[in-house]
Amino acid sequence: MHIREETAERHTLAVIVDNEPGILARIAGLFTARGYNIESLTVSEITADKAVSRITIVTSAGPATLEQIVAQLDRLVPVHRVHDLTAEGDHVERELAMVKVRGTGDHRIEALRLADVYRARVVDATTSSFVFEVTGGRAKIDKFVELMAEVGLIEVARTGIVAIARGSEAA
Amino acid sequence: MTEKSGADILVEALCDLGVEVVFGYPGGAVLPIYDAMFRSKRIKHVLVRHEQAATHAAEGYARATGKPGVVLVTSGPGATNAVTGITDALMDSIPMVVITGQVPTTLIGSDAFQEADTVGITRHCTKHNYLVKDPARLGAVIHEAFHIATSGRPGPVVVDIPKDVQVASARYAKPGPIQHKTYRPALKADRAAIEQVVDLLAAAERPVLYTGGGIINAGPGASQLLRELVRLTGAPVTSTLMGLGAFPASAPQWLGMLGMHGTYEANLAMNEADLIVNIGARFDDRVTGRLDAFAPNSRKVHIDIDRSSINKTVRIDHAVVADAGHALEDMVRLWKARQHPKPDLDAWWRRIEGWRARQCLSFPEDAASDVIMPQRAIRALHEATKARQPIITTEVGQHQMWAAQHFGFELPNKWLTSGGLGTMGYGLPAAIGAQLGNPNALVIDIAGEASIQMNIQELATATQYRLPVKIFILNNEYMGMVRQWQELTYESRYAESYSDSLPDFVKLAEAYDWKGIRIDTREQLDGGIADMLAHDGPVMVDCRVAKLANCFPMIPSGAAHTDMILQANEVSGTMDDEAKALV
Structure with missing residues (x-):
């Protein structure tokens, strides 16, 4: 016997939650308990009184599982609302990465040239290294990191995806 | 302050x-x-x-x-x-x-x-x-x-x-009505959603109402409304384990429980239906069997207060997120307002009668033998107690399924069993809780000799609070459901399913200041039950039953509703790996 798997597609969810202790554990635990995937998860407070947080989750699942993920998230008591941004229409996704690169000699110049093409900013520099800050979609950042590997990549820190719907309405 | x-x-x-x-x-x-x-x-x-x-x-x-x-x-x-x-x-x-x-x-x-x-x-x-x-x-x-x-x-x-x-x-002050920031469950469905269900019910040729614990949770009024809806539509009713009692087992529209140990007529009706209206149930795997063969030609309506239950395992054609009681009330009111005539379901009922004629709950019983069949014991218990509308609790296993099959429930809140988790050891403490809430009711825990030992220490609790609960053990000296699956799947290799070193339940009862009764033979069955009922304190009955009886009908794990095993001689003793991997 072999274990079958459902064909998955990638969706980005925005989960608006009351900012109470344990909420992140509740959401992350829901995914593990029910066998859902998390590709990326970001969380931050979004109101001045710090009472509400927005959690952006990138998950991959088949359509039936996705419907369940949204419904299961929505029934958690501290959850205000859940949006499947991918299903609901156009949205923009951005990620920020900080990329530390070893840079001396020719590599130093090449790293700066590539950074310029990718609109990466230098946020720290020493005589032998740079830290670049680059924002963009996941593919752009993947590509930038890949290029930096060739010129002397030391380490990468990425925020994970944040996303918001296009247009004038709130999700 | x-x-x-x-x-x-x-x-x-x-x-x-x-x-x-x-x-x-x-x-x-x-x-x-x-x-x-x-x-x-x-x-x-x-x-x-x-x-x-x-x-x-x-x-x-x-x-x-x-x-x-x-x-x-x-x-x-x-x-x-x-x-x-x-x-x-x-x-x-x-x-x-x-x-x-x-x-x-x-x-x-x-x-x-x-x-x-x-x-x-x-x-x-x-x-x-x-x-x-x-x-x-x-x-x-x-x-x-x-x-x-x-x-x-x-x-x-x-x-x-x-x-x-x-x-x-x-400081503490009693708060007013709670308006929770994020938690606001919807109780009532849109009128349009209810209209569609009523239209579907009025037009259906082969409808089945598939009801569950949600109706019990919605309160006794919901059970009354279900009875009213059935009176108006004439539709047959089946129920999950958790929903037993919402509709009276003595009513002609009652098909019996559905699912793995459900009746032949309930499962065949689900299989052949053109409309299934699920009210407060959740398409549990014990109910659906093989999903791709579940009710294949039906439109499916699902009324549930929990949106995440909808489309979880079975794709739904028409979802209604609402409390079962409110939805039933709206359906009944709309049906009456529209003055729908009672649909002509004669042809459908004739087919159901054909399935009923199989008498799937009949069981082999040797008239010359002294041995008590467990099904017979449940029926005798039902006969002796039904006038008192007892509250029945169970443990988990064969005895639980036999109780569900053979004890007729007429009212809600009278059947307390561990359905979803299947927790052995549930029945005795649940009976204690039920008796505390209903001091004058007859409360009986139908148990197995293995399950009862999982919370046997609670005998003392009943003694301390003078709770006259009854325990009726169907003692077959096996974890019977485990043994039954070993017969189905593992060619009767009984790995650890024998209940060895059993206590003397009568002495055990007496040690806790309970009355203990042993029933060994069929001749003693009615008398033993009468003795149990006559005692106004707690009683534990050790009813010795046929050791190797199995619970049928049964849909084996992963099989379709049409692949029911009705009798022990249909058991093959082996299963393929796909079936073995299912619970």
Whole structure:
């Protein structure tokens, strides 16, 4: 016997939650308990009184599982609302990465040239290294990191995806 | 307003919420609460002998009365022992509030004595949980916990209270109606959604109402409305294990339970239906069998208060998110307003009668033999007690399925069983809880000799509180359902399913100051039951039944409704790996 798997597609969810202790554990635990995937998860407070947080989750699942993920998230008591941004229409996704690169000699110049093409900013520099800050979609950042590997990549820190719907309405 | 201790706030809040009974067990981290209860004298405390039993007793109380069950246990082992019952209540949607003591806030995270991460452990087996760090918040949290446990789809809520919060003082005022920031379950469906269900029901040629525990949870009024809807539509009714009693078993429209050990007519009707209206059930795997063969030619309506139940396993054509009682009320009212005539379902009923004629619940019985068939014992118990409308609890296994099949339930809140989690050891504490909520009712735990031992210590609880519960053990000296599956799947290799070294249940009963009765032969059956009923205290009956009887009909795991096993001689003894991997 072999274990079958459902064909998955990638969706980005925005989960608006009351900012109470344990909420992140509740959401992350829901995914593990029910066998859902998390590709990326970001969380931050979004109101001045710090009472509400927005959690952006990138998950991959088949359509039936996705419907369940949204419904299961929505029934958690501290959850205000859940949006499947991918299903609901156009949205923009951005990620920020900080990329530390070893840079001396020719590599130093090449790293700066590539950074310029990718609109990466230098946020720290020493005589032998740079830290670049680059924002963009996941593919752009993947590509930038890949290029930096060739010129002397030391380490990468990425925020994970944040996303918001296009247009004038709130999700 | 004067300040009072967190423990006093808790007790006052419980009184304000109308709590009459708390099931619990004291310990270091709840001593302030026990002292506050002792001083207040306003709440009856029932001392169980193990915290798991406190949770099942609270479930039994809740299921039999419609009120939330309340549990009070200490930190660490008190809380972890309660986890099974909390999970049981989550799976079966039972309203329950569990108060757990916790080490003082200053010691949390230090691996203190009897410390466990109770909110962490119970996060995914509760509907919601709280760790209260501020006594000024405690009253509001308790009221909110009851609101969440009892509204929407009911479930267990844990409130973990550190000992210093129980001792520290704050003000408490009874809050008004709770308007929760994020939790607002929808009770009523859109009119358009109900109209569509009524249209579908009026047009269907082969409808089936597939009902579940949601109707019981919606209150006795919902069961009355179901009866009214059936009177108007003439549609046949089947039910899940959890929904038994919502519709009377004596009614001609009753098909019996559906699913793995459901009746032939219920499962065939589901298979051949052109419209299935699921009211308050959740297409559990015990019900659907093989999903791609489940009710293949039907339109499916699903009425459920929990949106996440819809499309979870079975694709639905028409979803209605609503409380079962409100939805039934709207359906009945609309059906009447539109003056729909009763549909002509004669052809459909003729087919159902054909399936009924198979008499799938008949069982082999040798007229010359003394041996009691377990099905016969259940029927005899039903005959002897039905006039008293008993509350029946069960443990888990063959006896549970035989009780579901052969004991006719006429009313809601009379059938208390562990359905979703399948917890052996549920029945005795649940009977204790049910008896406390209904002091004058006849409460019987139909048990197996293996299951009853899982919470046997609760005999003492019934003795202490003078609860006249009855335990009726179908003793076949096997974990019968395990043995049955070993016969189905593993060519009768009985790995560890024999109940060896059984106690003498009669002596055991007497040791706890219960009456003990043994029934060995068919001739003794009715007399033994009569003796049990005649005794006004607790009685344990050890009813020796046929050792190798199995529970049929049965749809083997992963099989379609059309692949039912009706008799033991249809069992092959082996299964392929796909079927072996299913539960």
